[in-house]
Every structure is written in C-alpha cells, then in structure tokens.
Amino acid sequence: MNELNKDQNALIERFGIMLKSMGSTTALGKIMGYLTIVEPPYRSFEDIQADLKLSKGSVSNTLKIMELQGLIEYFTVPGDRKRFFRLALKNQEYLLMRQITETDRMISIMQDAMLLRTPGNAEFEGELQKFIDLYKLLQKKILEVIKEMK
Numbered sequence: 001m002n003e004l005n006k007d008q009n010a011l012i013e014r015f016g017i018m019l020k021s022m023g024s025t026t027a028l029g030k031i032m033g034y035l036t037i038v039e040p041p042y043r044s045f046e047d048i049q050a051d052l053k054l055s056k057g058s059v060s061n062t063l064k065i066m067e068l069q070g071l072i073e074y075f076t077v078p079g080d081r082k083r084f085f086r087l088a089l090k091n092q093e094y095l096l097m098r099q100i101t102e103t104d105r106m107i108s109i110m111q112d113a114m115l116l117r118t119p120g121n122a123e124f125e126g127e128l129q130k131f132i133d134l135y136k137l138l139q140k141k142i143l144e145v146i147k148e149m150k
Contacts, residue, residue: 002051008037012052027054027062032071035087042075042086070095096146103139107132 004012015033016026030052035041043051049059063085066072073088110132119125 002038002043002047004051011037025062025065027052027058028066028071030054031059031062031066032087035072035085042084044082044084046082048085070098093146093149096142100139100142103135103142107135107139110135 012030012033016029019029020026034052070088070091072085074083074085076083
C-alpha cells in the first residue's frame with residue numbers, strides 16, 4: 001500500500017468527478033487518476049483497492065470495463081501471480097479509430113431518423129441536420145488528428 005498525499009487524493013477525486021460528469025463512473029475516474037500520478041505508473045489490483053479504498057467488486061468491474069475500452073492494459077512478472085495494471089497510453093490511435101466508428105454509427109442513425117420522421121417542423125429538422133453536420137465535422141477532425149500523430 002502506498003500513502004497518497006492530500007494533493008494527490010484531491011486530484012484523484014477530481015478525476016472521479018470529471019469522469020462521472022462525462023457519463024462514466026467515479027471509480028473509473030479515480031483509477032485513471034491514480035494510475036496517472038503513481039510512480040512507477042502501474043499497480044496491482046490489491047494496491048488499487050487499498051490505496052483508493054474501493055470495494056473488490058468495484059475495482060474488479062471497473063478494471064474489466066477499462067480493459068475492454070482500451071484504457072488500461074495489464075502485465076505479469078515472472079514468478080509473481082499478481083497482475084499489474086497501467087494506462088494504455090499507446091492505444092490512442094486505436095481509441096480514436098473507435099471514436100470514428102461510433103461517430104459513423106451516430107451519423108447513420110440520425111440520418112435514418114431524418115428519413116423516417118414526419119416532416120413539418122423546419123426548425124427541429126434544421127437542428128437535427130446541424131447535429132448530423134457536427135458529427136461529420138467531428139469525424140473529419142479526428143481523422144486529421146490521427147494523420148498528424150503518425
């Protein structure tokens with residue numbers, strides 16, 4: 001177990017609040033913040049649980065979600081049965097490409113909605129088209145960022 005100081009704990013809490021406000025969980029934010037500030041930048045399941053004072057179930061579920069989302073990865077050390085978790089910072093291109101896929105899905109669904117809805121509300125239809133255009137622009141910008149990263 002590692003002792004976190006007051007400032008570190010405050011920053012971890014800020015991560016938790018920020019991620020929760022973005023639709024995720026507080027635990028995910030806290031684990032992300034924790035793995036961002038600890039040195040070395042990896043920790044065992046037990047360290048995460050003890051240092052963040054989270055339940056086993058919460059840590060287990062959150063680490064599974066984070067791994068599925070490509071946010072973390074784990075490794076093992078020969079002779080040690082523990083798994084060590086770290087942020088998957090090298091996965092950024094993959095995460096951005098996933099965002100492109102999700103954006104494609106959103107554009108497609110919204111375009112289908114435009115076709116299926118009963119016309120007649122020009123203001124709403126204009127706002128819906130703006131929404132679709134925004135997602136198309138977002139997609140274009142993400143592709144530009146990926147090209148710049150290479």
